[in-house]
Amino acid sequence: MAEVNTEGGGKKKGKKHKTKKQSTRIDLTPMVDLGFLLITFFMLTTTLSKPQTMEINMPVKDQNAEDTKVKASTAMTVILSKNDRIFYYFGIPEEGQELKMEVTNFGDNGIRKLLLEKNAPQIAAIKPLKAKFENKEITEGEYRKAAIGIKGSPNALVVLIKSDDKSKYKNLVDILDEMNICNIGKYAIVDISPVEQDLIKNL
Amino acid sequence: MPKVKIPRKSTSIDMTAMCDVAFLLLTFFMLTTKFKPDEPVIVDTPSSISEIKLPDTDILQVTIDHESKVYFGIDGKFTRLALLDKIAERHKMTFTEEEKQSFSTLSSFGVPIANLKEFLHLKPEARNSVKQSGIPCDSLNNELGDWILFARLSNPKFRIAIKGDRESSFPVVKQVINTLQEKKVNKFNFITSLENAPE
Secondary structure, three states: OOOEOOHHHOOHHHHOOOOOOOOOOEOOHHHHHHHHHHHHHHHHHOOOOOOEEEEEEOOOOOOOOOOOOOOOOOEEEEEEOHHHEEEEEEOOOOOOOOOOOEEEEOOHHHHHHHHHHHOHHHHHHHHHHHHHHHOOOOOHHHHHHHHHHHHOOOOOOEEEEEEOOOOEHHHHHHHHHHHHHOOOOEEEEOOOOHHHHHHHHOO | OOOOOOOOOOOOOOOHHHHHHHHHHHHHHHHHOOOOOOOOOOOOOOEEOOOEEOOOOOEEEEEEOOOOOEEEEEOOHHHHHHHHHHHHHHOOOOOOHHHHHHHHOOOOEOOOHHHHHHHHHOOHHHHHHOOOOOOOEOOOOEHHHHHHHHHHHHOOOOEEEEEEOOOOEHHHHHHHHHHHHHOOOOEEEEEEEEOOOOO
16 A cells, blocks of 8 residues: 655656665555544544533431421412423412412513512622622632522522422423522422312313 | 656655644544443433533433433443442342343443343343333332442442433432432432523
């Protein structure tokens, strides 16, 4: 394969009479071909982009642990259901009280608008912080700490995420995503209660 | 014909520089590449705005496909061997050396322990075409719990990642989360694909 080039590349017949000084240069074309073939292979098989993840922290399941009480004024319950529907109500249901269940969806004017409205004081408080962080006036650590403080303030919205049996995993990820978008720091994935299940069954 | 010598320039150009570049790139790709572990199912992950990257090593991945079947996979050949030994002990089974070797190359699987032996005897090519029934994770027969428990005993550094399909149903996801919580895993990751955050 490696054909040897003679100097000047003259006619073949004349070669024999010339001095047998052979060039040290060999044809690298096949080698380059091979190189690019392998590059192509590795480029196609490689996974440069690592998958993104969402970190979930669940509370410790302990029989003795007391249930965390949520203030009724800050509580909001969202129930994921089939066909990407979301049911929601505010407050903590009390015995004998009729639940006022409303329905919305995952669109921009659906649950997000609602959460943004309900969480407006927190979002307003975080905004200048974020601007400061983007202008490099404060470090990332300071920003995070302050943001967590704002998100965790006692008057901030607490979202209880529940789901019936017909919702999809996508809905769960989407609602968790909304929590991040709307700067809601306090949310929990909770089991649905039979009362709520009955209520949404007919909707 | 008289031999007239015409000094003709060779058409071949110097390939050395191109060769250098090609091999430099080749080296780069060879060193950065990490082969996609072959997965038994194609999972279409939901998108989120989260930008946290998943680390490369010490991942215990629970995959949930669109039919809500659960698959289990860990990395590290030796961890897999250690895990199989523990599982064999727990379920009073014995695996031959051949089966162990076969298990150590398995990146992800979704068969009940009772069918594991049969599955390991299949040729690697045949495994992808076989329909795997998923790992049982209901409260009666929670094999997923066993796998998770013993995997964490084999390598305490494991981070647990749940890779669910968009269409997988919520009760199965909830069941997996409950299983994790029973095994005292309260911190885990959902694998998602990236989506731009709205303003």
